[in-house]
Amino acid sequence: MGGVDLSLRLLESLEAVAAEGSMTRAARTLNLTQQAVSSQIRQLERVVGTPLVDRRPTGIELTAAGEVVLKQGAALLSSAQAMVTEARLAATGRPDPLRIAFKAQSTAHFMPAVEAALRQQAPELELRPIASHTLPDEIDALLDGRADAAFLWLPIGDDPRFTIHPLLQEDxxxxxxxxxxxxxxxxxxxxxxxxxxxxxxxxxxxxxxxxxxxxxxxxxxxxxxxxxxxxxxxxxxxxxxxxxxxxxxxxxxxxxxxxxxxxxxxxxxxxPNVLALIWPKHNANPLLHLLLTQTRQALNPLPPATT
Known part of the structure; x- marks a missing residue:
């Protein structure tokens, strides 16, 4: 990093603050105190050397520099998670199937591409779909262990038990x-x-x-x-x-x-409707982050490289 002391936790905090528009809500998402999140944002600003957030009466917004750090930080987080995932797969061999609750009409336009990408990156990984019809079906499947994660429409109510990753909007x-x-x-x-x-x-x-x-x-x-x-x-x-x-x-x-x-x-x-990938906060399966990364890439593919 050329002498830059940058912790991935600082980038995760910025990502949460940007998504939530609030230190308090970001702290709830990260299972930290509000003071801890604020401290991490200040630390990241010291590393970068410029303010990254504006605190306004309507909420927190990123500065232009903050937008750059958010975008580049997302790539760093994704690469780091992919490294950890591949290392664990190499050490443990074939993983357990990843069980995903879903509604077919909500995911049919992107899930084939996600599965194809996952097969390339982790050929030994098996995705096991669990069809559902309503929000209670999906929440029950997550809480009783029948599903590891779920693609579902927000909102889900005030439920702090889950990690929520918004993916796309639809009219x-x-x-x-x-x-x-x-x-x-x-x-x-x-x-x-x-x-x-x-x-x-x-x-x-x-x-x-x-x-x-x-x-x-x-x-x-x-x-x-x-x-x-x-x-x-x-x-x-x-x-x-x-x-x-x-x-x-x-x-x-x-x-x-x-x-x-x-x-x-x-x-x-x-x-608009917002589709999200969610999983219980206690689920530390690194394959979930691989699924999230590949889903985001399927929905927002990188432009082709220029020569």
Whole structure:
């Protein structure tokens, strides 16, 4: 490093602060005290020789230098984790299968590329998929040990037991029944759904999660109309096709589930869905970081090198 004394823990703290926009929330994510995180950021600023964060009333933002350190630091963290993973695999031989809870419609567009990359980097690693339908299914699989990690949609409620790595954002779309007055539109806004029942799972879901998916309350303060409950995408699609209401889902759902009777329209003013990879904080399996690295590379591939 040419004399630069740089600890990876300092980069991890900056990454957490950037993701959370708060020292306190970053400390919770890292299982540290707020004072420890602040101290590590100051130490990193001394190493670099310039301020890396701006503390503002609305939260913490990175300076231009902080953005550079964040970007380059992510590559260093990834390389370090890959080194540790490969060393442990070389020492222990074939690892146990990595069990991943997932929803097929949410991951089909990137998981084949992730698995192909993992086979190249760790040919002895086996990914074992565990299909799930709802957030409680995925959380239960993680907590009872049936799954090592899960690809799921945020939010998951206020649950400090997990390490959360956001991966991508998707716009929200609305499935409408045949003959619905809105089906001739090309786009929708939340206000257009004022009297339309919304279909989806609610039982066993944290209230904040239900509020997010059903957009309740609406921006004008009115309450959403709850339609019939359904656990699986297929059940949601059936209920919509039968005229019981609409279903609000991520954009990837539209391309995965074709239905001859439904109209799908983008919901322009809704907060986007965020897909994340999560695992229990007590899970120290280094293969999880390899999975995270390969997933991020599949979603954001590096540009080709110029000659």
């Amino acid at each position: 929200r779309w609305v499935a409408l029944p045949p003959g619905h007055p809105l089906e001739s539109r090309t786009t929708l806004r939340i206000a257009d759904l004022a009297d339309v029942p919304v279909i989806g799972p609610r039982d066993g879901m944290p209230p904040a999660v239900v509020d997010f998916w059903f957009i309740d309350p609406r921006p004008d303060g009115t309450r959403a109309v709850f339609g019939p409950q359904a656990r699986t995408p297929e059940e949601c699609l059936h209920l919509v096709a039968a005229g019981h209401g609409c279903w609000i889902a991520p954009a990837s759902t539209v391309t995965y589930f074709a239905h001859p009777r439904l109209t799908w329209l983008p919901l322009l003013d809704a907060e």
